[in-house]
C-alpha cells in the first residue's frame with residue numbers, strides 16, 4: 168500500500184492500480200496462471216487484436232488455432248510483452264504485466280517461450296544456451312547453473328548433446344534445447360508459437376513428445392500450433408481465433424466434433440483435409 | 441553585427457575558420473586543388489580497377505608461377521602504408537636515374553594499391569561463383585575464357601560492387617597524401633594558403649571541399665550496400 | 674644494378690639507422706596500442722547508437738559517421754594539428770594524432786559493427802529477452818559476440834588499415850617509424866632507411882594480411 172501512495176504523491180496516473188494485484192490477490196489454486204482481459208493491439212492503424220479475453224488455469228494446456236494472419240503470434244507475444252499491447256490487462260500468476268512498475272525481466276523469467284525458428288544462440292553450446300539466463304537472470308553460481316542446465320537437457324532427452332553447438336544438432340534436437348532453455352528457469356507458464364512448423368515431419372514427434380512430458384509434469388501451457396491431432400489428444404481446451412478475436416473455445420471434442428460457428432467449421436474443414 | 445562589441449567566442453571562431461576576405465582570396469587556389477584532386481582520383485580509379493580486374497582474370501588461369509607473383513605483389517601492397525611506398529619511390533628513383541614527376545608518382549602508387557585491393561575483391565567474387573556454373577557453361581561447349589568472361593564474371597561483379605566501391609573511396613581519399621611530395625591538390629593548396637594567410641580558413645575550405653566531393657560518394661556507397669543486401673535476402 | 678642496390682638496399686646505412694627506426698617502431702606501436710582498442714570500442718558504441726531504438730541516437734550517428742568517412746584522415750590530422758592552434762587550441766603531435774585517428778577510426782569501426790549487428794536476426798534478441806535478460810545483457814552475451822564473429826574479417830582488415838594509417842603521423846613530426854626513416858633518409862641522402870621501414874611494416878602486417886585472406890575465403894565459403 169505504501170508503494171501506491173508513493174505513486175500518487177509523484178502524480179503518476181493511477182489508471183492501473185496494479186501493485187494492488189501483487190499485494191492483495193491471494194494465490195489460490197484456482198487463480199489463473201494467465202488472465203487476459205480486453206487485450207487489444209494495433210500496428211499503426213491496423214487493429215490486429217480486437218479485445219481478447221482468456222484465462223488459463225494451473226496445469227492447463229490451452230491450444231490456439233486459427234487461420235494465418237488471425238493474430239495468434241501477436242497474442243502470444245503480448246503475453247510476455249515482446250509485443251507491447253495497446254490496451255487491456257494481462258495478469259500472470261496474479262501480477263499485472265502492463266503495470267508500469269512491473270519488473271518485466273523478472274516476469275519473463277517466469278514465462279517460458281518457445282519459437283517457431285528455435286532462436287538458439289549459435290555461438291554457444293546447448294548447455295551454454297540453457298545456462299545463460301540461469302547465470303545472468305537468476306545469478307546462479309556457475310556450478311549450480313551447469314547442473315541445472317544439464318538436468319533441463321536431460322528432461323528433454325538431450326543429456327548427451329549438452330556440449331554440441333546448435334549447428335551440430337537436428338531441428339528437432341534444437342527445438343528441444345530451446346524448450347530446455349525455457350524450462351530451466353522453472354517458469355509457471357510456457358508459450359509455444361508453432362514449435363513444430365519449421366521441422367521435417369519425422370522430427371515433429373520428438374518435440375511433441377517433449378511437450379507431452381511437460382504436460383504430465385503439470386506445466387501450464389499456451390500453444391499455437393497446426394498439429395490438430397496433438398490438440399485432440401493433449402489439449403484441455405481449444406481456442407479458435409479469427410480476425411483478431413476469439414471466435415469460440417471449448418474442449419477439443421466440442422471444437423473438433425461439433426463446432427458452433429460457421430467460421431470454425433470452414434477453417435477446420437480446410438485444415439483437416 | 442555591431443563593430444563596437446568586444447569579440448565573442450563565436451566571432452573569433454568565424455574569424456579563424458570562415459573569414460570572408462581569406463575565402464575570397466584563396467578560393468581560386470582551392471578550386472585549382474580540387475581540379476588536381478579530381479584528375480588524380482579519376483586516373484587512379486580507372487587504371488586501378490582495370491589493372492585489378494586484369495590481375496584477377498589472369499589469376500583465374502591458375503598458372504602457378506604467375507599466381508605466386510600476383511599474390512606476393514598484392515600482399516605487399518596491402519601490407520605497406522601507401523605513404524611509405526610513395527616516399528621510397530619519390531626519393532629513391534631519381535638517384536638511380538629515373539625521374540618521375542610528383543603527380544606521376546602519386547598516380548602510380550595509388551593505382552597499384554587500388555589494383556591490389558581490387559584484385560583481391562574480384563578474385564573473391566570469382567571463387568565465390570559456384571562450381572556448377574563453370575560445369576554448366578563448359579558442358580554447353582563454352583571455352584574456359586568464354587566461361588570466365590560471359591558466365592562467371594557477370595555474377596562475380598555483382599557481389600564485388602559494394603566492397604569495391606568502399607575500397608575505391610578509401611584509396612581515392614589518399615590523394616591527400618600527394619601533399620607530402622608537393623602535388624598541388626586540395627590539401628597542399630590549403631596548407632600553403634593557411635601559412636600565407638596566417639589564418640585557418642583555407643584549411644577549413646579544404647576540409648569542406650573534401651566533404652563536398654566525398655559525402656555524396658560515401659552516401660552512394662552506403663546506398664549500394666543496403667540495396668545489395670536486400671537483393672541477397 | 675649496383676646503383677640500385679646502393680640506393681635502396683645499402684646495408685651499412687641500414688645498420689646505422691636501425692636503432693633509430695626501432696625507436697620509431699615503438700612510437701608506432703604506442704599509437705596503435707591506444708588508437709586500436711579505444712577506436713574499436715568507440716566504434717561499437719557508435720554502432721549501438723546507429724542501430725538503437727532511439728530515433729535521436731540513430732539520426733545523430735549518421736552525420737558523425739559520414740563526416741569522418743568522407744574527410745581523408747590526413748586532412749583531419751592537419752586540420753587538428755595546424756588549424757586548431759589558430760583558435761587557441763594547441764595539441765602536441767601525439768595528442769593530435771590520437772584524436773584525429775580516433776575520430777576517423779570510430780566511424781570506420783562503427784560502420785563495420787553496424788553491419789554485424791544488422792546481420793543478427795530479431796529472433797535472437799527476442800529469445801534472450803523472453804528468458805528475462807535485460808537489453809544490455811542481451812547485447813553483451815547474445816548479439817555482440819555473434820555480430821563480431823560475422824564481421825571479423827572486416828574488423829581485422831580495418832585494423833590493418835589503422836596500423837598503416839599511423840604512418841601519416843610523420844607529417845606532423847611525431848617520431849614514429851616513417852618519420853624516423855624519412856629523417857634518416859634526409860641525412861644520408863639514401864632511400865635505404867625508407868626501405869628498412871617498409872620491411873618493418875611488412876614484418877608487422879604481412880602475417881595479418883595472410884590471415885585475413887584466409888578468413889575471407891572461409892567466410893565466403
Ligand SMILES: Nc1ncnc2c1ncn2[C@@H]1O[C@H](COP(=O)(O)OP(=O)(O)OP(=O)(O)O)[C@@H](O)[C@H]1O
Pocket residue numbers: 210215233234235236237238239240241242
Ligand atoms: N510488426 C508488425 N507490424 C505490422 N503488422 C504486423 C506486425 N506483426 C504482425 N502484423 C500483422 O498482424 C497480423 C497478425 O499477425 P500474426 O503474426 O499474429 O498472425 P498469425 O495468426 O500468427 O499468423 P500465422 O499463422 O501466419 O503465423 C497480420 O496481418 C500481420 O501482417
Ligand SMILES: [Mg+2]
Pocket residue numbers: 239240241361
Ligand atoms: Mg504466427
